[in-house]
Amino acid sequence: MMLASSNKIFPGEENKPKALAVAATFFCLMDGSINIIQTPTRAFIADMAPPSKQLTGQLLASMFQGLGALLGFGLHKHLYKDSSDVFWLFTTVFLVNVAVFVPVCAYVTETPLKKLEEK
Numbered sequence: 001m002m003l004a005s006s007n008k009i010f011p012g013e014e015n016k017p018k019a020l021a022v023a024a025t026f027f028c029l030m031d032g033s034i035n036i037i038q039t040p041t042r043a044f045i046a047d048m049a050p051p052s053k054q055l056t057g058q059l060l061a062s063m064f065q066g067l068g069a070l071l072g073f074g075l076h077k078h079l080y081k082d083s084s085d086v087f088w089l090f091t092t093v094f095l096v097n098v099a100v101f102v103p104v105c106a107y108v109t110e111t112p113l114k115k116l117e118e119k
Contacts, residue, residue, distance in 0.1 A: 038065065 010019040038061075045057035076089055 049057040
């Protein structure tokens with residue numbers, strides 16, 4: 001939210017460098033957090049999928065990331081018309097994430113893999 005509302009935090013032409021610095025800083029933090037989220041997914045696919053399914057797995061991961069980006073853009077374009085609505089956009093995205101990830105964390109159990117014996 002700091003990225004999107006930096007010009008509201010520092011209004012006026014004289015504060016434009018401050019607003020730009022805040023926006024650039026939070027853009028870098030947002031980009032880093034997205035990479036932190038995506039990297040384990042790609043590594044998991046590379047570790048778990050057989051070589052014949054690697055390409056399909058990576059393509060599916062890219063497809064779902066793209067669909068998520070389109071969904072986010074669509075939410076912003078059709079539901080939130082003004083820049084002051086950014087708070088509600090982020091709140092909606094946060095609530096959707098909570099609604100998806102809380103049940104996953106509560107009900108999905110991890111089954112440890114067994115090591116293959118060397119011959």
